[in-house]
Amino acid sequence: MARHFDEQKLVIASHNPGKVREIADLLRPFGVDVVSAGDLDLPEPEETEDTFIGNALLKANAAAKASGLPALADDSGLAVDALDGAPGIFSARWAGPEKDFMIAMKLVEELMRGAEDRAAKFVCALALAWPDGHTEVFEGTVAGDITWPPVGDKGFGYDPIFIAEGETITFAEMEPERKHAMSHRADAFRQLVAACFQSS
Numbered sequence: 693m694a695r696h697f698d699e700q701k702l703v704i705a706s707h708n709p710g711k712v713r714e715i716a717d718l719l720r721p722f723g724v725d726v727v728s729a730g731d732l733d734l735p736e737p738e739e740t741e742d743t744f745i746g747n748a749l750l751k752a753n754a755a756a757k758a759s760g761l762p763a764l765a766d767d768s769g770l771a772v773d774a775l776d777g778a779p780g781i782f783s784a785r786w787a788g789p790e791k792d793f794m795i796a797m798k799l800v801e802e803l804m805r806g807a808e809d810r811a812a813k814f815v816c817a818l819a820l821a822w823p824d825g826h827t828e829v830f831e832g833t834v835a836g837d838i839t840w841p842p843v844g845d846k847g848f849g850y851d852p853i854f855i856a857e858g859e860t861i862t863f864a865e866m867e868p869e870r871k872h873a874m875s876h877r878a879d880a881f882r883q884l885v886a887a888c889f890q891s892s
C-alpha cells in the first residue's frame with residue numbers, strides 16, 4: 693500500500709513554471725497548497741542517474757531535504773525501441789544548448805534509418821518524497837510509432853514525430869486536451885492520484 697498524502701503543502705521540484713502550473717491544477721481538487729522549487733530558491737540538482745525513476749527520485753529527495761516539505765518531481769522522455777531506448781533520459785540533452793528539437797528529431801531519424809521497427813514510447817516517471825525519507829514512484833507510458841517527416845505545430849519536444857497507438861495523426865497535430873488525456877504524463881498522474889491522493 694502506498695503512503696497516503698495527508699500534508700497541507702507540497703513542493704513541485706521543478707523550475708519550469710508551465711510544469712508547476714499544470715501540476716498545481718491537477719492537485720487543486722485535493723486541497724494541496726503547492727509551491728515550486730523555484731519559489732523557494734532551491735538548487736537544481738544534476739540529473740546523474742541512468743533511469744527516469746532514478747532522476748525523478750533524485751530531484752524529489754533533494755527538494756524534500758532542502759525544504760523540509762514533501763516534494764514531487766517528474767522526469768520524462770522518448771524511448772525508441774530500435775535505438776535500445778534512446779534518447780531516453782537524454783531526450784532534452786539531444787536538443788543541444790539551444791533546445792532545438794528539430795536537431796534532436798533529425799538525429800532520431802538518422803539513427804533509425806533502415807530500421808523496420810518504428811516502435812517508441814513516451815515515458816513519465818513521478819517521484820513523491822517525504823522529508824522523513826519515504827518515497828513513492830510511478831511510471832506512465834504511451835506507446836506509438838516514429839514517423840518522418842515531422843508534422844504539426846501544437847506540441848513541443850518530439851511531438852511532431854510521434855503517432856500514438858491507434859491514432860493517425862502526431863501528438864503535435866492533436867488538440868492539447870486530447871493529447872493530455874492519453875499521454876504518459878496523464879498515465880503517471882492517474883497512478884499517483886489513485887495511490888496517494890484519493891480517499892479509499
Ligand code: IMP
Binds near residue numbers: 849850851
Ligand atoms: P523533462 O522531463 O522536463 O526533463 O523533459 C525531458 C524531455 O523529454 C523534454 O525536453 C522533451 O524533449 C521530451 N518530452 C517529454 N515529454 C514529452 C512530450 O509529451 N512530448 C514531446 N516530448 C516530450
